[in-house]
Amino acid sequence: MRFEIVGEITDIETMATGSAIQELASLQSRFGRGRWRKRKEVATVRLFDDTIRLAEIHWYEAQGNW
DSSP states (O other): EEEEEEEEEEEEEEEEEGOOOOTTTHHHHHHHSSSSSEEEEEEEEEEEEOOOOEEEEEEEEOOSOO
């Protein structure tokens, strides 16, 4: 689903790191090694139909060892 963050980002939290991430092997295979983290945040977003919602957004990020 496509969306655009249009408001303040709050409540950023790390949900899992390293081997606690179930998709770790896939992430490393696709994007390389690194210090992987699964994160989440709460933000106001605009959806593809122009509705505005408060949403919890999850993503992965990594640092180092590229």
